[in-house]
Amino acid sequence: MLDYETYCKIRDCHDRQHLTITQTARALGLHPQTVSKWLKAARYAHRAQPPRASRLDPFKAQVVRWLDAHPYSAQQIFQRLREAGFDGGYTIVRDYVSKIRPPRREAFLKLAFAPGECAQVDWGEYGSIAVGSTRRRLSFFVMVLCYSRLMYLEFTVSQTMEHFLACHEHAFAAFGGCPAKIMVDNLKSAVLQRLIGQAPVFNPRYLDAARHWGFEIVACNVGKGNEYGVVKNMCRSLASEARAASSRKSNSTYYSATGCGGRTSGRAGRAIAFVLRQRLPLRMSPAPAPLFPD
Known part of the structure; x- marks a missing residue:
């Protein structure tokens, strides 16, 4: 050759x-x-090698039947083949099992929400901003309605509890109502402790605010980003827009049907403009009284 x-x-x-x-x-x-x-020859190519017979060939159909019946490991298949008279090595069995059995993938439960049922909240960060003679970290608060993907965004220079609760209040006022549940990704403003197999320990101040506004706090499971993808995806896309948005005179933005720039809902491809015509706020609790009245 x-x-x-x-x-x-x-x-x-x-x-x-x-x-x-x-x-x-x-x-x-x-x-x-x-x-x-x-x-x-148009191009260089190795000579095609004819397939060689394998000691495993007479047993391949049986291996397929075993794997269809039960998710055996390659070692278990090898032991069964030895009992059936196979005299080859383990490596050829392992390679064949890996070839015919697709890799195992973790199963995820697809979450669905009714209008006004749930919103997800999170903090995002993007660089810093000049404040007087110094610079402060630029943060943004995001609340997204899970059904319609309608989003509220507010820029702040701090992530304190006061800012966290004030942003909630502003979002409810912008939406014209309060969802039944708020999902959080175990951020310290909402969850003090989250251990696998134990109930989350919520921040007492956030619990008081939830009772005042009438929503239930739902903490995502540890390491389960798929439960929190709605707002996480929004935060990633907003980070690239934060520099321009931070220069605006107003520090808060309510994303309406036109302000979302054509964002669409993941539920059967519903456009946000269509969802808004269903008057989602009417399916939510009325806008609550301010937590911090003037």
Whole structure:
């Protein structure tokens, strides 16, 4: 079998040096028929090797039946094959099992929400902003209605509890109502402790605010980002827009049907403009009284 380097030399002698087949064969020490064959080839390719018989061939159908019946490991399949008379090695069995069995993928429960049932909230960060003679970290608060993807965004220079609760209040006022549930990703403003297998310990101040506004706090499971993807995706896309938005005079933005720039809901492709025509706020609790009245 001719190697790739020799093939390149043949092409060079013929295409660049303009040698004949006989001259090329003499220069490279090859047979003229070999040179002629490779000059006719459009590109270099290894010779196709015919499939070789394997000791596992008589047992392959049985291996498929075993795997269809139960998710056996390659070692368990190998032990069963030995009992059935297979005299080959473990490696060939392992490679075949890996080839015919698709990789295991973690299953996720797809979450669905009714209008006004739930919203997700989170903090995002993007660089810093000049405040007087110093610079402060620029944060943004995001609340997204899970059904319609209607979003409220507010920029702040702090993530304190006062800012956290004030942003909730502003979002409810913008939406014209309060959802039944608020999902949080175990951020310290809402969850003080979250251990696997135990009930979350909520921040007492956030619990008081939830009772005042009439919503239930729902903490996502640890390490389950799929439960919190609505607002996380919004935060990632907003980070790229934060620099321009931070220069506006107003520090809060209510994303309406036109302000969302064509964002669509993941529920059957509903456009936000369509969802808003259903008057979602009417399915939510009325806008609550301010937590911090003037």
